[in-house]
Amino acid sequence: MPINNDSLVIPGEGHFYFDPTGTATKPTDPRAPGATLPEVGHTTRESPLTITREGGERTTHATWQNSAARESVAPINYRLQFTPLQWDELTYQLYFGQGNTIDADYFGVPKSTAVPTQGRLYIRVDDGNAFADFWLPLVSILGEGNVELDPENLSGFPLGAAVLGHSDFDNLFEIGRKRTANTTP
Numbered sequence: 135m136p137i138n139n140d141s142l143v144i145p146g147e148g149h150f151y152f153d154p155t156g157t158a159t160k161p162t163d164p165r166a167p168g169a170t171l172p173e174v175g176h177t178t179r180e181s182p183l184t185i186t187r188e189g190g191e192r193t194t195h196a197t198w199q200n201s202a203a204r205e206s207v208a209p210i211n212y213r214l215q216f217t218p219l220q221w222d223e224l225t226y227q228l229y230f231g232q233g234n235t236i237d238a239d240y241f242g243v244p245k246s247t248a249v250p251t252q253g254r255l256y257i258r259v260d261d262g263n264a265f266a267d268f269w270l271p272l273v274s275i276l277g278e279g280n281v282e283l284d285p286e287n288l289s290g291f292p293l294g295a296a297v298l299g300h301s302d303f304d305n306l307f308e309i310g311r312k313r314t315a316n317t318t319p
Contacts, residue, residue, distance in 0.1 A: 140264075141312050147260040148182050150174040150216060152224070152275075154253040160269045160308070164258050171256050174228075175220035178290050183257065184215040212297040212306070214255075214270075215278060217290035227251055229277035229291040250276040255295060267310040272298040 151161075151171035161167035190210040197203045218225040226241040227233065231248030235241055255270040278294030299306050 143259060143261045143266050143312055145182065145259045145261065148177070149258045149260075150177060150218075151256040151258075152228075152253055153255075154227070154251055156253050156272070158254045158256075160271075161256060164265060164267050164310075167256055167258075171254070172224075174218050174224065175222065176218065176288075178217040178219060178288070182216065183259070186213045186215065187211065188213070214257075214268075214273070214295040214297065215292065216295075217292045219288045219290040221289075225291050228275045228293050229281075231276060248276055250274040250296075252298070261312065264312050264314050265310075266312045268307060269310075270295070270297055270307040271303050272300050274298055 150173065151167045152174050153171050155170075158168075158170035161171065188211045189208045191208045193206050193208075194202050195204040195206065218228065223235055223241055226243075228251050230241075230243045232251055233242045233244045252272065252274050255268075255273045255275075257268040257270075259266050259268075273295040275293055275295045277291060279292035281289060281291055283289050297307055
């Protein structure tokens with residue numbers, strides 16, 4: 135593959151969109167994903183998005199005749215981490231689990247074991263007038279880490295989004311190449 139400086143990404147800005155109903159489709163216009171994918175809101179700039187993977191250990195299997203006859207790879211699980219900064223119902227639901235709205239001012243955190251919120255996640259990473267994006271048709275989101283109140287900084291709710299598979303989907307998730315809004319991935 136040739137060197138292509140236009141494929142490098144400086145993540146200057148980003149946007150998270152989440153559909154808790156699980157009915158949204160991948161946006162046809164990445165700059166305006168539509169009403170079925172509402173924006174999560176402000177997220178932290180210090181560590182805007184982390185993608186981790188667990189598993190994938192490689193094992194070489196030997197026979198008496200061949201010391202490296204086969205290789206197997208353990209399943210890989212992906213998790214995305216980001217931190218919403220808005221103190222609102224969607225952030226509370228994603229962090230604490232599926233609680234309930236008590237009234238216009240309060241959200242009820244459940245007494246029982248937290249139940250992650252599942253849905254569809256779309257992430258757009260802007261680099262000037264270009265962008266790259268992620269379409270995750272099934273994620274399970276729950277708080278991951280502590281909420282810290284610091285009078286010098288904005289306070290947020292760190293989340294972990296486990297990427298889940300489903301037999302209805304061809305791919306676990308999709309990553310778009312860097313492009314402008316006028317081109318298709």
